[in-house]
Amino acid sequence: MDSTTIVLALALGNLAICAALIFFEQPHQEGNVSGGRRPAALTIWGWSRQMQAAGWLLLAIGGANIVPERLALPVAYGLVIAGVAWEAGALWERAGGRRWRSIATPALVLAVGAFLLCYWIDEIGLRALASSLILAAFYLSAAAALARGWAQASMLRRFLALATALLALVVGARGALVLLAPAGWGWMSNELLRQLYSAALYLLMLLGGFGWLLLGKEDVQDQLARLEVVDPLADCFNRRGFFQVLAPWMALARRPGPSTALVLFDLDQFKRVNDSYGHPAGDVVLRTLVEVCKRQLRDSDQLGRLVGVEFAILLPRTSQEDAAMVAERMRAAIAATKVKTERAMISLTASFGVTAIRADDSSVTLLARADEALRAAKEGGRDRVALAPPAQAIPAEA
């Protein structure tokens, strides 16, 4: 393949991948389950690919002498470098690294400046050195973004990070060899090097495009898995998630050691809030009061929404008496909170039932006992904490 065909393939390939990806991700943006992170990254990524496509297209046009090459080449390389820099930026955005914006712009200005200087000094050797080293540096930065959080990363992300880093090294090696061995190195002729460089860039283009597609799919799957165990309104475990968390603590309760407590609580007369101010206002109140409760808990405590406005809290290594103190703190915090909604300031109370897991408990008996305590708190006048009765001592056999 001659060089014009290669750069044309790079240009059209970038455009095709960009278009495919925008269409693939569009429905996900509309029903966005990813908390708004992906669309911003996708926009940056889309622009980066279009910049690269424009750069490669301009290089092909310059190569075919449609536009004077001396004019086309610096602009084209500027676009390709900017495109690759923003592609790395899009990956940092996706990985949650917010600081990349303050680094990318000066790095890009420096890189384009350095390239133009090298091009001005030497149109062939130094230009090839500068372009390959700069592109390799930005691709390595993309690989670093993919490798962020390596220990928790999926196999797919690890593979993409390693492959991107490897190909970036091949791109960079071309620059190093142009400098160190301008006439080639043994059987490694300059032409072979150039072809390897083009192949690496081509693979990077494909890897980036399909990698983005697969990462998008992985993101959606992660979000769906999360939604199976998380309540999106209260931002805590849902019933299924809470029971999953509870299971190992039930098993642990059969062994000697510190006890684990369970607190059930229910917002009092919540129906009135919905009836008087509407469901959306009810949602605001619910979310705010759950936040108030979370502030009273330790990181190791687990909160779950069981049904409606009834919640459960698992307090590891906590006695029933200590859990009652925590519940009392939450009760007081809820009662002292006034929630501002569009139509009114709303205050509410909550009732609490407290118990500790016993060695012979199943999740059914545990929840039934805590629920009984909660009902006692409601029947006692609401806005209070009630403890489950102590376990009956088993009479010793005669």
Ligand SMILES: Nc1nc2c(ncn2[C@@H]2O[C@H](COP(=O)(O)OP(=O)(O)OP(=O)(O)O)[C@@H](O)[C@H]2O)c(=O)[nH]1
């Ligand atoms: N806004 C809103 N309301 C909800 C949500 N989930 C449940 N509810 C409402 O919360 C109310 C719960 O009512 P109940 O627990 O039966 O009774 P209550 O009015 O809270 O009274 P007591 O529990 O006896 O103090 C119902 O009207 C539900 O429709 C929600 O996610 N958002």
